[in-house]
Structures are given as C-alpha cells and as structure tokens.
Amino acid sequence: MDFINNLLYNSVYNAAPILLCVLGGIFAYKANVLNIALEGLMLAGAFVSMLVAYLTHNLFLGILSAIVVCLLLGLVFSVMSVTYKGNVIVVGLAINMLVPAVADFVLKLMKSSNINLTWANVNDFKINIPFIEDIPILGSILSGHPPITYIAFLMIIVMAVLMYRTKFGVYVRVVGENDDAARSLGLKSNQYKYIAILIGAFCCALAGINLSMERLAVFTNDMTAGRGFIAIAAIYCGRGAPGPSAVYAIAFGVASALATQLTVSAGSAAALLDVIPYVIMGVVLTVVSITKRRKVKVRGF
C-alpha cells in the first residue's frame, strides 16, 4: 500500500516541472515555432533562482531574477528566430548549450559542485490543503506539495481557457495555421509569436524553480536531465492541445516515480532503472508515430 501511495505522490511531484514546460511550450507549438530551448530555459530558471537566493539570502529575489533571466533568454530566442528568421534548431541549441556552460563556470568559481541553501528547509515550502489532506489515501497524494506543483496543475485549466476562449489564443492558433490570413487582417503575427515564446520561457522559469529550490533547495548542473526534451515530445504527441499534452506529461511523471520507487528496492542495479522514464517515452513516441503513419498511403521517397 505504501508503495502505491508513494508512487502516486511522486507521480504528481515529478509531473509538475514537465507539465509546466509542456503548458508553456504549447503556445509556441501552436504559433508554429519549434522551441527546443525549453531545456536550457528550465535549467536557467533552476540555476539563477538558486544562485541569487544563495547570494542574497532572499528566496523572493531568487524567484524574481530567475523569471527575468528566462524571459530575457526567451526574448533572445524570439529576436533571433522570429525577427531575423534564424534557424530555430541552431538558436535553441545555442541556448541549451550556453546555460549549463555558464552554470558550470560559476560553480567552478565557487569551488563547489552544487549550490546548497543550508538555511532553507524544503519542508517549509510544502503546503497542506485543508480538508483534502484529511481524506484517506487521496489526501496523502494530493496534499503536501510545494506551491508551484499546485500551480502546474491549475495551469492546465488556465492555459486551456487562454488558448480556446480568448482573442490571444485564437490569434496564436491563426498565426500558426495560416500566417497569411492573420496578416491580411492586420494581425501582427510576429508579435503573437513573441508572446507565445515568452509564455513558454515564463513557465520554464517556474519549472526550474520548482526543480531546484522548492523540491530540494539544491542546484546541481544538468539537473533538468532532458525534461525539456521530454516536454517537447509530449507537446508533439498531444498536438499542442492542453489536455492531451498534459496527459503525456503526467505519464512521464508516473514513469519517473516508478523508476524512483523501484530504485529503492533494487540495490546495485538501481542506476540502471533510471532509464525507465526515457525508455517509456521512447516507446510511446514510436507507437504514436507508427499509428499516425500507418494510414498514410502517400509514398515517401
């Protein structure tokens, strides 16, 4: 029973950062911009929040500066890919490589392998929801998470409303689907692409803060461990629709939790079990592609 309970709690816990990346990334996807910089942006959020909090002893400043830095990186990505029509893969890769390099450099200067907020207690970040925490089983799964985890799940609804019920959401979809139609009516399509990318950057900042500060109060380099790319996969599998994309993100959370749980009882083979989520995602992607491709009768040359 404990095993299941822990598994489900950890599923929620592990799904949160990917979920945030996915929900932020769907706007760029719908605006027809491939944002492969999600990974780098998330790592930037994790790194900057911890570095600033470490230097200033102020959590709030850490969070704020992480968001600002991520938005700036998002802006760089937008300027280079949207305004100057640079190749998104190259620009995105540059950000993905730049961020860990800078983090590595700073860690070397600090003569440390990680940034550790010794004065902060992660248990203080956890919020217990009244009433819900008293429900047996469900309470222990849903309650007792840090704030951004809750935000991540609330975002599913917020982003769905933003995408389907507001002008902004309609315009982003129009820009992505038929840029000509948007321009013929005077919609500034680049402007919507910028905002779509910046929403992604903002959500990545939150995901990064969640990953390093909220959950562990520790930053180690490369701690994002490919979650940004998993998020891209989830967005593609869900075709950018908030609901289905979120389901894929949560599926990955479950897989991660499973890996963690099995590791506890596995002993020396533990390290090998870390591959579980990636294998599962690979299999899911392959199956999704095969089912989509099976019906295609047009020949590929």
Place this chain on the structure above:
Amino acid sequence: MSIIRTVDLTKKFDEFVANDHINLSVEPQEIKCIVGENGAGKSTLMNMLYGTLIPTSGSILIDEQPVKFKSPIDAMNHGIGMVHQHFKLVPSLTVYENILLGTEITKKGLPLIDSGEEIRRVQGIIDEYHFQLKPTDRVEDLSVGQCQQVEILKMLYRNVRILILDEPSAVLTPQEVDRLIENLKDLRKNGKTIIVITHKLREVMELSDSVTVIRQGKVIGTVMTKDTNEQELAQMMVGRDVVLTVSNEGGMPSSDEVAYRVEDLHTINAHGAEVVSGVSFEVKKGEVFGIAGVEGNGQSELVKLLTGLMTTTKGRVYLEGRDITNLWPDQLRKAGIGIIPEDRYGQGLCQSMSIPDNCIAGYWYDKEVCQYGVLKKKSILQRAREYIQKYDIRVASEQGYVSELSGGNAQKIIIAREFESHPRLIIACQPTRGVDVGSIEFIHKQLLRFRNEGYSVLLISSELSEIMSLSDRVAVMYKGKIIGEVDPKTISTSEIGLLMAGATSQRNEVPV
C-alpha cells in the same frame, strides 16, 4: 464621379515593369471586370489597390481624394476589401470565428470571447445577404464555394464599399459560379462596387457592366460589356486572333482496343477517410479519356495512385494487359507511361536545377544520357537543345534555371520530356493550369497529335472547357467515385455541372 481611380499607376520590379502607367476608373455601384492573360499584371494592379504592394509611381484616388496604402489595413479602412484566389481562412476554426477574426466580441468586463453574441451577429449578416452557411460549421468541412462565401462575408462584415475578387470562379462548379454571379449582382443592388479579376470571358459577359483589358502591364482598352463580345475581348487580351478552343473533331476514330484499364481502385488519406473509392475505367487506343470534377473530389489522389506517388488499399491497374499496380514512377515510365503531374514545380520540375537537367529528370536510366552512373553532360545539353527548338520553349539561356521561365515555358519542358520518351499513354493532370493562352493552344494540339497517332491520353482537369473540347469520353468524379460517364459532344454544360455537384443525371449515365 469615380469611386476609385488610378492615375499613371506604375509598378516596377527591378527592371521589369509589371504595371505601366495604368489609368483605371471604376464607377460607384458597377461591376468592373479586369481581364488579361496570366502575367499581364492584373494581380499586381489589385495588390496595389489593396495595399499589399506599394506603387513605384502614380497615384490612387478614392472619391477623388488621393490615398496612400501601406498595408491592407489602410485599404480596409478606406472601404476596400479583397477576396483572394487562395482563401485566407483558417481551416480549424469555425465560420463565425473566421468572419470575426481580428474583431472578436468579448464579454463585458472579461477578456473572454462571447461566442453566443458572435454567432448571432454572423447569422444576421448571412441572412441579410441570403448566403447559405451555418456559423458554427468548421471551415475545413466546407466546399470551396462555401469558403468563398465566408471570405466575402468577412469583407462585408467589415463594411467595405468596394469588393475586389481575384479569379473567383477558378475552383467552382458551373452552378456555384451562377450562384456567385447572383450574389455579386445582389451586392451591387445593395450599393457595393465590385471589381473582378478573371480570364474567363463567358463570366465577364454575364457579370460585368464594363471591362478593362490589360496586356503586358498596359491598359489595352476599356469597353462597356453590352458593346462587346467574347471574341473581341480575347483578341484584345492576346493581341491576335486565337482559336478559343482546340477541338478533337475530325481526328482518327479511336479503336476498340483497350490500352489502359483501372479496376475498382481504393485508397485512404492520412486521416483514414476513403478518398478514392472504387474507381474503374478503361482508356482505349487513340482516345482522350477525360476525368472532370470539382477539385478536391479525389482527382489528386487518383492521379497520385496512377503515377506511383501513393499506394492503393484495393484495386488493380493494367497497361496493355500488364499489371502495373503500385509500381514506382520510374517503373511506370519504363513501362511506357508519360506523366504530366498536377503540381508543376512540386512533382514535374526542379526549379533550382538547370533546364538540361530537368529535360532528363525521371529518365536517367536512359543509356544515352547516363552510363555507369555518370551523367553525359554533352548529350544532355544536346537533348535540351532539341526540345527547346522542337517545342518552341522560350528561354534566355539554354543552360539557365527553370525558375527563370514563365509558367507556360516551364510546362512545355515537361511536355517535351514526356512526349519525347515515346510513351504509349500520357497521364496529363491540369496540363494548362496557370499557362498563357498561346501555350494552352500549343499543349492542346500536342495532346491531340499524340492521340491521332494512335496512343492514349488520360486527361484530368478541373477546367471544364478543356475537358469538353479535347476528350472523346468524359467521366465525372464526385466524392472519390466516378458518378457518371458522358459524351462531351452531346451533353450540355449545365448537365455536366449537375453531375459535378453530385446529382446523377438519368439520361447520360452509363450503367456500371
């Protein structure tokens, strides 16, 4: 007083003068047609009136006031709306969302869209102009004719006074064209001024009050419709007498021997929907077999199946008794099929390669031009030279790029390449789309010459007049099926139009 007038409007693209001192004047509440061949400069002119192109010199006056348009928004603010040939609609959105795009109505005090109110307003405007649309339908589910209505409504909702339509009838069935003409005349009654760009002279005669003819970027003349006729307009357009339709009459009768047989062909598209469902027909030797139909009824997929770009789910294809189902394009060419594809630059030519390279594209297995995997540049150039002479292809340089050629000359390269490989059957799909009148005549003559030599042609075209004048027999495709076979010499346009719209005609249907 003119509602819109241009004075010496000129547009240059580098050295090329697309519009040369155009003086055009449109009266309020008239329907003005602007006719000219492809490349005559009609679209350039309209794009300047709509603000998508900025004139090099000259001026535009609206209500005798000079205006300067920097973008379509400026034009729209002056009451000018445009319905483009390629619709600017978003397929995944609904009719009402498309019409209100950019001017959404939000709930009071909330940033949320008020769909209820939007639907009501759109229904109102649909009723006001007697259009047949449902506001909540998705655009991707609409017919082309309905999409066009959405485009027109989009403009009307924005209160335009002057409506410009670019080639509005290009993709419609004859019935839909009639409906469009009615709609436009209704709009004129309601006080709108309409400018239509077209090269279909029959519609010009039915629709317009006055006609302006453009040739090579210059205004050739403006005439009142009631004082002119199709022949005169055609002459003004081309600058010489033209045979309006090349006809296959008087040629050798086709034999009874079957050259090409298609049996119960099926395939599905990427969404799993059956787009070709049970197509069967035979093409005899010395015959042009035409397939007519409104675009999007499975013709494209059928052609892809027959030319090896797509695979079947069921059915067989035979060329002179040999099973050639699902062969690849190179194998089909070796088997004796010439292919003139639908998308000239997508499947027929490679624009970034030279003319000689394009002249052997698809035929590199020919030992004369390629041996041991090495291309023989000299004989390839020699071949290109022959084609250029024999098919009167106008090129600046023999070794130039295909991208430098006009549509007609580019198409002639395909024609030359496919005919000179001496096939037994030519599959010609939209062979004259976007081609000037002179080249159309040439291509039609080539197809008929080929037929009269005893070979077969499978002609797929959405240009009804082309199908009717060239074919010995015509099948009509509707929703992936052949719903009737007719004799083009006896059937009327309205009868075939009904078939194209899906109504099976009693008299001409051939029992299947």
